[in-house]
Amino acid sequence: xxxxxxxxxxxxxxxxxxxxxxxxxxxxxxxxxxxxxxxxxxxxxxxxxxxxxxxxxxxxxxxxxxxxxxxxxxxxxxxxxxxxxxxxxxxxxxxxxxxxxxxxxxxxxxxxxxxxxxxxxxxxxxxxxxxxxxxxxxxxxxxxxxxxxxxxxxxxxxxxxxxxxxxxxxxxxxxxxxxxxxxxxxxxxxxxxxxxxxxxxxxxxxxxxxxxxxxxxxxxxxxxxxxxxxxxxxxxxxxxxxxxxxxxxxxxxxxxxxxxxxxxxxxxxxxxxxxxxxxxxxxxxxxxxxxxxxxxxxxxxxxxxxxxxxxxxxxx
Amino acid sequence: xxxxxxxxxxxxxxxxxxxxxxxxxxxxxxxxxxxxxxxxxxxxxxxxxxxxxxxxxxxxxxxxxxxxxxxxxxxxxxxxxxxxxxxxxxxxxxxxxxxxxxxxxxxxxxxxxxxxxxxxxxxxxxxxxxxxxxxxxxxxxxxxxxxxxxxxxxxxxxxxxxxxxxxxxxxxxxxxxxxxxxxxxxxxxxxxxxxxxxxxxxxxxxxxxxxxxx
Numbered sequence: 195x196x197x198x199x200x201x202x203x204x205x206x207x208x209x210x211x212x213x214x215x216x217x218x219x220x221x222x223x224x225x226x227x228x229x230x231x232x233x234x235x236x237x238x239x240x241x242x243x244x245x246x247x248x249x250x251x252x253x254x255x256x257x258x259x260x261x262x263x264x265x266x267x268x269x270x271x272x273x274x275x276x277x278x279x280x281x282x283x284x285x286x287x288x289x290x291x292x293x294x295x296x297x298x299x300x301x302x303x304x305x306x307x308x309x310x311x312x313x314x315x316x317x318x319x320x321x322x323x324x325x326x327x328x329x330x331x332x333x334x335x336x337x338x339x340x341x342x343x344x345x346x347x348x349x350x351x352x353x354x355x356x357x358x359x360x361x362x363x364x365x366x367x368x369x370x371x372x373x374x375x376x377x378x379x380x381x382x383x384x385x386x387x388x389x390x391x392x393x394x395x396x397x398x399x400x401x402x403x404x405x406x407x408x409x410x411x412x413x414x415x416x417x418x419x420x421x422x423x424x425x426x427x428x429x430x431x432x433x434x435x436x437x438x439x440x441x442x443x444x445x446x447x448x449x450x451x452x453x454x455x456x457x458x459x460x461x462x463x464x465x466x467x468x469x470x471x472x473x474x475x476x477x478x479x480x481x482x483x484x485x486x487x488x489x490x491x492x493x494x495x496x497x498x499x500x501x502x503x504x505x506x507x508x509x510x
Numbered sequence: 511x512x513x514x515x516x517x518x519x520x521x522x523x524x525x526x527x528x529x530x531x532x533x534x535x536x537x538x539x540x541x542x543x544x545x546x547x548x549x550x551x552x553x554x555x556x557x558x559x560x561x562x563x564x565x566x567x568x569x570x571x572x573x574x575x576x577x578x579x580x581x582x583x584x585x586x587x588x589x590x591x592x593x594x595x596x597x598x599x600x601x602x603x604x605x606x607x608x609x610x611x612x613x614x615x616x617x618x619x620x621x622x623x624x625x626x627x628x629x630x631x632x633x634x635x636x637x638x639x640x641x642x643x644x645x646x647x648x649x650x651x652x653x654x655x656x657x658x659x660x661x662x663x664x665x666x667x668x669x670x671x672x673x674x675x676x677x678x679x680x681x682x683x684x685x686x687x688x689x690x691x692x693x694x695x696x697x698x699x700x701x702x703x704x705x706x707x708x709x710x711x712x713x714x715x716x717x718x719x720x721x722x723x724x
Binding site: 267270274306309310313314317319323326327371372373374375376377379380381409410412413414416417418419426427429486489490492493494497499503504507 | 572573576577579580581583584585589590625626627628629630631632633634635637638641
């Protein structure tokens with residue numbers, strides 16, 4: 195009886211904040227581009243695409259950045275800024291456990307920002323360019339990252355300014371090799387999120403890691419690495435070797451199409467009515483995917499990439 | 511020109527030797543010019559092949575980086591590219607082709623053949639599109655180095671062909687005809703002098719005979 199009570203308490207505690215957050219997110223989903231929109235977009239020229247995006251949810255960000263940038267660069271920065279604003283908006287209205295889960299998912303952008311700042315500092319990229327490429331969902335974090343970009347004179351100083359972060363030890367011990375440092379940061383992120391997250395996010399992350407591992411295995415094999423060496427580039431603890439993800443016909447499938455399938459399945463969860471993280475996760479993935487698709491179409495059209503290749507890489 | 515020449519037999523012999531030498535030099539230079547032209551066309555064929563390979567690789571590299579930028583985003587690609595900065599060491603030696611010094615470029619291509627774990631970016635956070643772009647640019651740079659070597663060889667051969675052609679023409683149309691003219695002048699002058707001597711001897715003999723008769 196007591197155990198049952200604890201279980202029910204935990205269940206209700208886990209579900210706290212989702213009803214409100216999910217309803218707000220569900221209200222935002224109609225702004226996402228549909229399959230028909232993509233069919234139209236694929237037939238447009240770059241100028242038409244720019245005009246079209248200027249009439250959608252991306253209008254505000256594109257107008258704001260139009261003074262500084264133009265053409266494809268403007269669109270790319272505009273898309274990133276819009277993604278950032280969407281994350282900010284959802285994070286700001288989310289509450290209780292929903293907020294915690296959203297924070298966990300968005301931690302990947304925190305890691306992305308740390309990597310961007312460190313790469314920028316290492317290669318002496320201008321402050322404005324580094325700042326333009328950050329995607330920050332939290333005002334406090336924004337100030338923190340801006341402070342590092344503005345005040346750290348070099349890579350070592352930037353690392354030092356991150357000394358209060360839980361991943362500081364990873365940064366400190368891998369300062370000599372940026373590649374290893376980035377890999378260790380990514381491993382830290384996945385392990386941390388899987389430890390802390392609720393089943394929906396945990397399941398998605400585990401599947402993503404499995405596919406990521408498969409893709410990296412193929413990459414490493416193509417470069418002529420031996421199995422032992424390949425292990426270094428895999429994220430451990432996600433049953434990499436025991437269980438291979440297989441398609442319905444039990445034929446091993448191309449990891450890229452598996453990733454597409456995973457993304458599509460996860461995105462569909464934006465439509466479900468449950469007091470869990472699944473709809474928000476679905477929305478996040480759908481939004482990120484939309485930005486990626488738009489960037490692919492616009493860059494593809496701008497650089498005359500074959501339309502077949504563009505369509506092959508789109509996740510609709 | 512002929513006026514500056516001493517019309518002596520030794521001068522004529524010297525001039526004849528010079529003409530002989532100039533003629534053999536002319537034929538040698540002609541053969542060198544022909545050889546250079548043959549060599550030029552051989553290198554030209556290689557240059558043509560290299561140029562088309564270079565164009566293909568340039569297109570492949572541009573396409574792969576454009577695809578990576580479209581999928582991963584410009585900044586990700588740019589920062590991955592700057593992950594590890596290294597200089598490419600080039601050793602420029604020279605070799606002789608038909609007497610022409612042409613460059614031979616050796617490069618430490620290990621920098622261009624870096625594997626994905628050596629390029630300074632994280633493996634987990636990047637994708638195979640960035641690997642492809644990096645690899646394609648590595649191949650492109652190798653092609654550029656070879657193309658630079660071939661193109662410089664072509665330019666040097668062309669310059670040498672031009673120089674040899676000018677020498678051959680100068681010998682054929684200027685130096686040898688002028689020397690032949692000089693030789694002819696000396697020859698004529700010597701014959702004239704011989705005739706004058708004969709005439710003078712005959713006159714002297716006639717004078718002597720007249721004196722004896724008196």
